[in-house]
Amino acid sequence: MAARLAQKQKSSIPPSLWQCSHCERVYSNDAMRKLPAVKAVEWQYGYVPVCKCGKRFYLDKWHLHDSARTYFGGVLQNVELNTVHLELNHHFSAGPHIWYETMLFPSRTYSDFRQRHSTRAEAVVEHQRILAILRRELLGVDLL
Numbered sequence: 382m383a384a385r386l387a388q389k390q391k392s393s394i395p396p397s398l399w400q401c402s403h404c405e406r407v408y409s410n411d412a413m414r415k416l417p418a419v420k421a422v423e424w425q426y427g428y429v430p431v432c433k434c435g436k437r438f439y440l441d442k443w444h445l446h447d448s449a450r451t452y453f454g455g456v457l458q459n460v461e462l463n464t465v466h467l468e469l470n471h472h473f474s475a476g477p478h479i480w481y482e483t484m485l486f487p488s489r490t491y492s493d494f495r496q497r498h499s500t501r502a503e504a505v506v507e508h509q510r511i512l513a514i515l516r517r518e519l520l521g522v523d524l525l
């Protein structure tokens with residue numbers, strides 16, 4: 382009975398999947414462990430896997446970064462907008478893979494704004510849409 386329950390629990394957890402930011406090749410945990418690795422930082426311990434295309438995981442992540450000076454949370458401040466490729470699928474149950482995340486980092490207030498996306502195309506569209514909103518608010522401030 383316990384073995385049956387353990388087997389059922391094990392089978393309900395999908396395996397972790399990793400995706401290269403550049404060639405979008407997907408690896409299982411076992412396949413990731415078999416990739417060659419290079420030092421993450423020359424003067425520290427730790428290694429990162431290298432994709433078959435030659436890009437290093439963690440270090441060569443695809444990302445978008447923009448900033449705006451705008452009102453956020455009622456405070457005029459600098460806001461950083463980051464969209465990153467997560468490399469690890471963040472949808473841990475059945476459904477579409479989640480490979481991208483967009484977050485806002487205001488300089489003077491807190492934000493829990495977070496959007497997750499399945500594809501790079503979706504991530505780019507949302508990043509540009511949010512940036513346009515932030516910059517329109519800046520324009521409104523300038524006009525006052």
Ligand SMILES: [Zn+2]
Nearest residue numbers: 401404432434
């Ligand atoms: Zn690759």
